[in-house]
Amino acid sequence: MPEELKHIADDYRWDFKDEVEPELALKGLTPETVKKISEAKGEPAWMTEFRLKALEIFYKLPWPSWGPDLSELKEKLDEFYYYVKPPTGGPAKSWDEVPEEIKKTYERLGIPEAEQKVLAGVGAQYDSEVVYHSVKEELERLGVIFVSIEEGLKEHEELFRRYFAKLVPPTDNKFAALNSAVWSGGSFVYVPPGVEVEVPLQAYFRVNTAGFGQFERTLIIVDEGAKVHYIEGCTAPLYTTEALHTGVIEIFVHKNAHSRYTTIQNWPTNMYNLVTQRARVEEGGYQMWLDGNLGSKVTMKYPSSILRGRGARSEVLSIAFAKTGQHLDTGAKLIHLAPDTSGRIVSKSISKGEGRSSYRGLVKVSPRADRAKANVECDALLIHPESKTDTYPYMEIENETAQIGHEATVSRLADDQLFYLETRGIPEDEAAALIVRGFLEPVTKELPLEFAVELNRLIELEMEGSVG
Amino acid sequence: MMTVSALDLETPLSALDEPAWLKEEREAARALFARLPWPTAKDESWRYAAGRLKSVPFDWPLALPRGKTLQKEELPEAVRERLKGAEYAGLLVFLGADLAYAELDGDLKEKGVLFTGLLEAARRHPERVRESLYRAVPAKDGKLPALMAAAWTHGAFLYLPKGLEEPRPFFAFFLHEEGTLSVGRTLAVLEEGARASYVEEHLGEGAHLAASELFLRPAAHLVHAHVQTQGEKSYHLYRQRALLEKDTGLRDLTVNLGADFARAEVGSELLGPGADSEMLGVYFAAGRQHHDHDTLQHHKSPQARSDVYYKGVAKDEGTIVYQGLIRLEPGAQKTDAYQTNRNLLLNRGARAESVPKLEIAANDVRCSHGSSIAPIDEEELFYLRTRGFSKESAENLLVAAFLEDVLGRIPLKDLADHLARVIEEKVFREPLLAEKGR
Numbered sequence: 001m002p003e004e005l006k007h008i009a010d011d012y013r014w015d016f017k018d019e020v021e022p023e024l025a026l027k028g029l030t031p032e033t034v035k036k037i038s039e040a041k042g043e044p045a046w047m048t049e050f051r052l053k054a055l056e057i058f059y060k061l062p063w064p065s066w067g068p069d070l071s072e073l074k075e076k077l078d079e080f081y082y083y084v085k086p087p088t089g090g091p092a093k094s095w096d097e098v099p100e101e102i103k104k105t106y107e108r109l110g111i112p113e114a115e116q117k118v119l120a121g122v123g124a125q126y127d128s129e130v131v132y133h134s135v136k137e138e139l140e141r142l143g144v145i146f147v148s149i150e151e152g153l154k155e156h157e158e159l160f161r162r163y164f165a166k167l168v169p170p171t172d173n174k175f176a177a178l179n180s181a182v183w184s185g186g187s188f189v190y191v192p193p194g195v196e197v198e199v200p201l202q203a204y205f206r207v208n209t210a211g212f213g214q215f216e217r218t219l220i221i222v223d224e225g226a227k228v229h230y231i232e233g234c235t236a237p238l239y240t241t242e243a244l245h246t247g248v249i250e251i252f253v254h255k256n257a258h259s260r261y262t263t264i265q266n267w268p269t270n271m272y273n274l275v276t277q278r279a280r281v282e283e284g285g286y287q288m289w290l291d292g293n294l295g296s297k298v299t300m301k302y303p304s305s306i307l308r309g310r311g312a313r314s315e316v317l318s319i320a321f322a323k324t325g326q327h328l329d330t331g332a333k334l335i336h337l338a339p340d341t342s343g344r345i346v347s348k349s350i351s352k353g354e355g356r357s358s359y360r361g362l363v364k365v366s367p368r369a370d371r372a373k374a375n376v377e378c379d380a381l382l383i384h385p386e387s388k389t390d391t392y393p394y395m396e397i398e399n400e401t402a403q404i405g406h407e408a409t410v411s412r413l414a415d416d417q418l419f420y421l422e423t424r425g426i427p428e429d430e431a432a433a434l435i436v437r438g439f440l441e442p443v444t445k446e447l448p449l450e451f452a453v454e455l456n457r458l459i460e461l462e463m464e465g466s467v468g
Numbered sequence: 469m470m471t472v473s474a475l476d477l478e479t480p481l482s483a484l485d486e487p488a489w490l491k492e493e494r495e496a497a498r499a500l501f502a503r504l505p506w507p508t509a510k511d512e513s514w515r516y517a518a519g520r521l522k523s524v525p526f527d528w529p530l531a532l533p534r535g536k537t538l539q540k541e542e543l544p545e546a547v548r549e550r551l552k553g554a555e556y557a558g559l560l561v562f563l564g565a566d567l568a569y570a571e572l573d574g575d576l577k578e579k580g581v582l583f584t585g586l587l588e589a590a591r592r593h594p595e596r597v598r599e600s601l602y603r604a605v606p607a608k609d610g611k612l613p614a615l616m617a618a619a620w621t622h623g624a625f626l627y628l629p630k631g632l633e634e635p636r637p638f639f640a641f642f643l644h645e646e647g648t649l650s651v652g653r654t655l656a657v658l659e660e661g662a663r664a665s666y667v668e669e670h671l672g673e674g675a676h677l678a679a680s681e682l683f684l685r686p687a688a689h690l691v692h693a694h695v696q697t698q699g700e701k702s703y704h705l706y707r708q709r710a711l712l713e714k715d716t717g718l719r720d721l722t723v724n725l726g727a728d729f730a731r732a733e734v735g736s737e738l739l740g741p742g743a744d745s746e747m748l749g750v751y752f753a754a755g756r757q758h759h760d761h762d763t764l765q766h767h768k769s770p771q772a773r774s775d776v777y778y779k780g781v782a783k784d785e786g787t788i789v790y791q792g793l794i795r796l797e798p799g800a801q802k803t804d805a806y807q808t809n810r811n812l813l814l815n816r817g818a819r820a821e822s823v824p825k826l827e828i829a830a831n832d833v834r835c836s837h838g839s840s841i842a843p844i845d846e847e848e849l850f851y852l853r854t855r856g857f858s859k860e861s862a863e864n865l866l867v868a869a870f871l872e873d874v875l876g877r878i879p880l881k882d883l884a885d886h887l888a889r890v891i892e893e894k895v896f897r898e899p900l901l902a903e904k905g906r
Contacts, residue, residue, distance in 0.1 A: 065510060367816060382831035386798065391826040397841045400813035404842070410828050410835040 054170035054180030145190040152188025186216035196227040222257040229260040251279035264292035283309030291318040304333035307341035322355030331361035336369035351387035358390040378408040497607035497617035531650035557636040558583035565621040582627035589625035604681035604709035620653035628662035637665040644672035658688035665691035675703040682710035698726035714740025724751040735764030738772035749778035753786030763792035767800040782818035807837035
């Protein structure tokens, strides 16, 4: 392996832990835990009530009867920490205020300081509390709000309350209920009418306590004619205890607004990653979900767009790379509720070793959605004989003018392609990586440059020694 | 949900003249039926059909044999019409649960071909029936398969000995009677290298449950069709499983045109290399009809091939549903498996659900599926109108063109022509929405 790649290989293991003692750590899933979380955050009474009600709903809702095996998780629910508060006195305003250990962690994560300064705002989440958060002055001047979800509730309560849990209520599914009860951390974004945010808003998430479940909650409101790109990347150090991540992301795309949400998860392979991501798109609006799933033991994540206004559009582009011990159950949903709405789903999955990747999706066209158009493309690449892939696309169409298409293919790493590249002097591993990159290209070309570079390097590492 | 209590079945079924082993099998199935839960919308396969299942009158009296027979010249008009000019190797006509008429080419009879009622065969050729019965559609598959296994009273049995090739089709007609619940079962066994065509048509009224078990021993080839054109106040629940051994070929066709609620579960198990299963489907739901389909291509062996091609049309407030699964077991290398579902909606109120699924556990395979739901092309319609076609004629032409690539693949021309006529009738029929003034 080239020296440079070795360094990256080490980086991608993330198996380091910082010596930061938490101020408060709450274990177990009880009303007391929920009350203490709310108290520690100094929340208004309505939020405490909301959380407690959500916990009751969580108890009542059934576990999913489909999809990956969650039996181990079921038994471990009470062993997780539901809230961990690191020892800082609130979000740091500048890089200098960020504690040394945490800075070290970021350095090891490979986020150069210079890059952070270039980026519009970096909301870096250290466990539950946002410890570092900077928003360029210009964004402030434009009236863009980019703060932690906690600050959002504190400083913009009225706006917050108007949107919070309106798209993903606790009753939506068991994990949304869990998140609603114990949520902590995440971003609150508001882009005022007509404002186009040129640089992506970027947040890094890290989970750092053994057996700790992270329950981030993000609320993004893109007002009329506004434009924003939000990027979330996640990673966590490796621990032996099974960890849980249950996020809820709600995005409101107003008339003619334009929103992009990019996330690449590379959680360690003992993590349960169960996320609800949903956008509501009004007339002429556009929502793009770009979803990369590389890590975790089990992922269940189906970004959804509700196309509510005439001419609303959405695209969902996703990548899944499942290795031995991983079951990545991902997909997308397009709900067409208005005329002339359109959507596209492109899903590319790779299964290696005994890895299993599943596509699960829904395209629904209501009787009112005249001339709705949607196209779904799912391609699966299988590297080894024991690799697995599934496709479960649901199409429910109640309008005779709709045009809906779905295509899926399953193929393997082709011998003839490998052979051809080898005859041109390209070593086998590199050839395999090249083929995989080509397979993913329709999605990766939409990625921000630094993500695309990282992803390509990661694929090179993953493909090393996997053929021949 | 309507219930069929264990008692409802016991008395009528105990009167059937059949061997003791079969009575025992039924008894076991009946116990299983009593124990298993009814399917609900939470069962993926019943996601869109569970609601309509509740409307099936399982409390209607069970159709039982009454010893009714017919002479050839007494055959019902519909059957005579269908046979006009057709050449066939054998013919069975069922009226309710009675095998009313049976005919088999004398030459074939001598060569060991069996084509008779399943109940009759269980009495006269128990060894032939017993070795295969319930092997493809066992009672344990679920509530309805258990009911089908426990309560069948009639159906066809086709047996072709080793190496026998018969080019003429075998026909079976089932005329179901109003206000009855009838349960039929068909068993077809083709020994090594045998070749045959078998077509089963369901007409009439009532609520009918049908199970078909198809056995293709090595190198056997079967053309098989299950055609349902029952009245629109009737019900039809069908489950078919074919077991394909090495180098076999199945050309299968499922047609749902009639019934208020019709459901077909059609599956092929590919058990040996060189097995090849082609499964075609055609359906057209008008009025408030619901046509539900669930296909399975189960590859247990390497080097087999399967292809599903289902096409549906919905009009008025009709609902068409397609669910299908390609499942490749570990080791099913060098598989070719394809699945295509196309849907056409003719007006507001009609709906289509399409769920083509893949579960793949082998890598050296070629698998793909495609599904589409699209309206009638306005430009094509406009073009035909400018050439003087009425709206209905133009639509009919476009519906016929849409279904042509499935109907065109039916190897029996008479059958294809007959189906085209039934479809045409449906297109031309007054739209339901117009009647309601909407």
